[in-house]
Amino acid sequence: MERKTESFNVPLVLDSRFELLDDEKEMKNKLTNALLDKSYLNMFYHHLFENDVADYTKFNDIEMIYLYVHEEKDQDEEKNTQYNTKKEYVRDLLQAYSIFYAHPGQFYIPDNWSGSLFHYLKERQLRLYQNWLKTAPLGKGNKPYSIATISRKTTIFKSFLHYIYRKGYIEHPVHEYLLSARVGKKDRPNRDIKIDEIIELLNYYRHHPIVHGLLAVLVTTGARIEELCKVKVSDLTKEWNPSKGEYNYWMEVTGKGNKKRSLLIHDNVFEAIVKYRKRRRLTTILDPTDHSPLFTTPKGKAYSPKNLSMFITKKMNEAEVPFIQVNNKLKRQAAEGQLSDEGQEKIRSITPHTLRHGFAIISAENNSDVFRIMQTMGHESIETTMIYLENKQSKEQNVGHDWKNNEILNHI
Numbered sequence: 001m002e003r004k005t006e007s008f009n010v011p012l013v014l015d016s017r018f019e020l021l022d023d024e025k026e027m028k029n030k031l032t033n034a035l036l037d038k039s040y041l042n043m044f045y046h047h048l049f050e051n052d053v054a055d056y057t058k059f060n061d062i063e064m065i066y067l068y069v070h071e072e073k074d075q076d077e078e079k080n081t082q083y084n085t086k087k088e089y090v091r092d093l094l095q096a097y098s099i100f101y102a103h104p105g106q107f108y109i110p111d112n113w114s115g116s117l118f119h120y121l122k123e124r125q126l127r128l129y130q131n132w133l134k135t136a137p138l139g140k141g142n143k144p145y146s147i148a149t150i151s152r153k154t155t156i157f158k159s160f161l162h163y164i165y166r167k168g169y170i171e172h173p174v175h176e177y178l179l180s181a182r183v184g185k186k187d188r189p190n191r192d193i194k195i196d197e198i199i200e201l202l203n204y205y206r207h208h209p210i211v212h213g214l215l216a217v218l219v220t221t222g223a224r225i226e227e228l229c230k231v232k233v234s235d236l237t238k239e240w241n242p243s244k245g246e247y248n249y250w251m252e253v254t255g256k257g258n259k260k261r262s263l264l265i266h267d268n269v270f271e272a273i274v275k276y277r278k279r280r281r282l283t284t285i286l287d288p289t290d291h292s293p294l295f296t297t298p299k300g301k302a303y304s305p306k307n308l309s310m311f312i313t314k315k316m317n318e319a320e321v322p323f324i325q326v327n328n329k330l331k332r333q334a335a336e337g338q339l340s341d342e343g344q345e346k347i348r349s350i351t352p353h354t355l356r357h358g359f360a361i362i363s364a365e366n367n368s369d370v371f372r373i374m375q376t377m378g379h380e381s382i383e384t385t386m387i388y389l390e391n392k393q394s395k396e397q398n399v400g401h402d403w404k405n406n407e408i409l410n411h412i
Helices: 025-036 038-048 061-069 083-102 123-135 147-166 195-204 209-221 225-230 267-279 305-318 322-335 352-365 370-377 382-388 390-396 399-403
Strands: 236-241 246-254 260-265
Touching (some): 195 209, 209 260, 209 305, 225 305
């Protein structure tokens, strides 16, 4: 089956022979930006339906990635794939393409391959690719990817291969050959955090308005870091609550799928936000017409999720409090090869997402219903919320609690 290798003259580089592995970041960024630019979609559709019937064989591999990333499933734009998710798709699909492109011999693809590279993928190639994905030292600390990362990359690539099969771009349903990578409890990082540990962090940064303000908001609302980056001054409101007979502050956030929800801001947390903004020399007046970022960088710009996450993670892991110091010591021991695999499981992931776990755990300890926790956190299912509460629930339901009045204990 022949496949074209040249793009159809769109004003961007979507050539399947593009040098994806070029050392110059500028070249990679150019392709990534092109693939994320939705403004070319109508041009693609015009070419696709040139003869009134959709013909995907007109495109090359990179152009098929573009069409997959921007596939529209609903007339309501908010229900379609959002930008950050598209960015993740582009990154993972280009990585998959580039590994086959750079090492065809390693995957038993002819060195003189032509047309569509994806056309050469069969069960053998996909098994070898998954083995590479499992062993390549591309994760944190030059270690292999975590099961969670492998699972995400596999899911995206499998969905893409299914898409190009459905569209008639490849002849066989090769997506069926990809082995699943299920994330079990042992594969998930330990992000649990206790009330006393959160208090230690808050007390440590009490005189640092920036860090203290961010920690206070994250742990008392359960907001995602991406949501915090998008909050505007106009999203923070003060409203009368007739059932409680008091005023409450609310912060509206935009979660996954562009779904909005309101998070309660307690009075002292509001004061922490005020101190944050004063330190940044920003106005502290609630203004529904002010659409500037609520939380800004020193230059008054909105944070990117990556930069804000890195900043908070760094500050949390620098705190001179007991549980952080113990965790850092365990990490050093692991790096020096002094910890067994079982010992390494005791190392905790201390990031902003840890505070989201803390919110779920503390809410449950306050006897909040799981369904209400799910709604507040913006989860789609109770099963997701239960993952956050897994360790807490297993300890609470341990049958050892039923032994408290057992005769054996009375004789020990």
